[in-house]
Amino acid sequence: xxxxxxxEDLQQEDGQESQKTSRKKFILIGAIGxxxxxxxxxxxxxxxxxxxxxxxxxxxxxxxxxxxxxxxITVNLSGDGTDIAFLKLLxxxxxxxxxxxxxxxxxxxxxxxxxxxxxxxxxxxxxxxxAGIYRLKEELQRRVNLAVYPATVDNILFKEVLIQ
Numbered sequence: 217x218x219x220x221x222x223x224e225d226l227q228q229e230d231g232q233e234s235q236k237t238s239r240k241k242f243i244l245i246g247a248i249g250x251x252x253x254x255x256x257x258x259x260x261x262x263x264x265x266x267x268x269x270x271x272x273x274x275x276x277x278x279x280x281x282x283x284x285x286x287x288x289i290t291v292n293l294s295g296d297g298t299d300i301a302f303l304k305l306l307x308x309x310x311x312x313x314x315x316x317x318x319x320x321x322x323x324x325x326x327x328x329x330x331x332x333x334x335x336x337x338x339x340x341x342x343x344x345x346x347a348g349i350y351r352l353k354e355e356l357q358r359r360v361n362l363a364v365y366p367a368t369v370d371n372i373l374f375k376e377v378l379i380q
Contacts, residue, residue: 284309284317291335301340304378310371319367326363334359343379
């Protein structure tokens with residue numbers, strides 16, 4: 217009988233020790249979690265504070281953009297020959313300031329050539345939906361920036377897009 221009671225006593229002691237151990241683990245994991253949250257919060261605070269001052273300084277340097285209108289561009293789109301489609305574009309280039317205009321104007325024949333070559337290879341399906349127009353805008357901006365380098369064009373603005 218004493219063997220049985222001794223075993224029961226040992227099992228109770230083991231159970232109590234395992235409860236104490238699991239409680240300690242739980243407290244330790246909770247403390248680590250709280251410490252990680254505190255570090256992440258502090259890091260976020262310091263990062264946003266350091267960026268905030270830079271943003272204000274950057275906003276003070278912003279100039280009104282200058283818009284440079286390109287002549288109307290009309291091209292026939294590539295196709296299988298049975299369905300003839302035309303694309304008419306009126307585009308404005310958004311430039312950082314007036315000094316960029318003097319850099320862009322002499323390079324305008326290169327810009328128009330780059331646009332014509334690219335646009336003639338497009339198919340009507342390439343311009344379907346807003347995604348097609350967005351891709352067109354991005355590609356034209358890339359090509360204009362290559363043509364006017366070292367000047368840069370900040371944005372391409374469509375005044376009119378007509379596919380007929």
